[in-house]
Amino acid sequence: MTSLATPATVEALPSRARWALGSLSLAMLMPSLDTSIANAGLPTLAQALDASFQQVQWIVLAYLLAITTLIASVGRLGDLLGRRRLLLGGIALFTLASLCCGLAPNLGWLLAARALQGVGAALMLALSIALVADSVPKARTGSAMGLLGTLSALGTSVGPSLGGLLIASVGWRWIFLVNVPLGIVTLLLAWRSLAVDVRPNVATRLAFDYPGTLLLALALAAYALALTLGQDLLAPLNLGLLALAILASALLVGVQRRAAAPLFQPALLRLHGLRVRLLLNLLVSTVIMSTLVVGPFYLARGLGLEPLLVGLSLSVGPLVATLAGWPAGRLVDRLGARCMSRSGLLGMLLGLLALVLLPGSLGLAGYLTPLALVTAGYALFQAANNSLVMLDVDPQQRGLTAGLLSLSRNLGLISGTAAMGALFAWINSASAVTRTMPDAVGTAMHGTYGVAALLIALALMLALSDRLSVPGEPPCERLRPG
Structure with missing residues (x-):
């Protein structure tokens, strides 16, 4: 008589591995919080620092630009200098920069500190994931990765409400100073629990793409400046910066074709289906980020909400996205990715049209x-x-493809902050001549979300026109009744 097989028992994590995973979890949570924690405070920061909307946009942009520039190459830098050593440096830099943000006497100092904070955040986000395999048993790597992903989404979701609570209770400086005690704890935990680095191979020095990193930073900064300097986007300086961004982008593509270890692989962009999906990712990320930049000003100045309510309201979107993540994955597996991609875009379009058409009296x-x-x-x-x-x-190109996917998403986040923010500021300035502040802000919100709806409509048309077959993916036609 044979006994029934019993499921294998998952071995408990050793004490050192638990502490290591705890430090990596905090190192993932902190920069994720700061992606959105400042958004709820933008109206307050604009008033406290006597700054315009376009100027306070850079509190978000400086952070995003630093992360986007470095996130693709930090892994290679970790191979060169040692992952543990670089992560500890990133945590220390993030913590020190957070202190400088909280103590900043003016907007210029705050922006410089936010850029440094973004450098530390890029190191923490990339190396936390890279160190998981070195810190926990192989059988627990998947669950550890899932934990870090959950904390990343949770940080982005909680950020606005935490920011609103801190502003309402102890002032705007604490949306940055809250990172100082957290950073010290994280640094001590990581220092005590993470395994010492193996001596890196000197040959890996050649694997870091310094020219590509610098060109990417130049292109992104010039693009963001072109959209946020002054009210006239067609001014010679703005057009010159836009031309510089285009030139730097063209040089970047050329450098990537010859680089030994490129930030991204230009040859992959020749795949039509991949190009379309990367463009869709950019358009959708642009629209989502616009809700986190335009939303605070509409809620605070259009609806007259206090900072705490602004923060709680801003958390609704990220929280819904976080809670919908698992059911969305199940729907994709069950009904097919192509149909669900189009359904998601259609849902976004209907929601944006409602934002444009519903009267402000609904509150x-x-x-x-x-x-x-x-x-x-x-x-x-x-x-x-x-x-x-x-x-x-191809399975062997999935790593490089994932890098392109992250880059397109971050470009969308920057575009949502800079381009859609510039549109909101322009409409608001034009409307303020004939309307009261709440009405002008409401008009600017409707106009900006109207353009966002057009972007999603374009994305939906592109998705509907993409009929290339994908291995293992059922076409939508098979899902129709009969």
């Missing part, structure tokens, strides 16, 4: 209900589009 409910639909559609699109991208490339 907060009239804003948050359509926004929840937008972010639920975003979660469904992300799960489906990421699946399509990974299914459509």
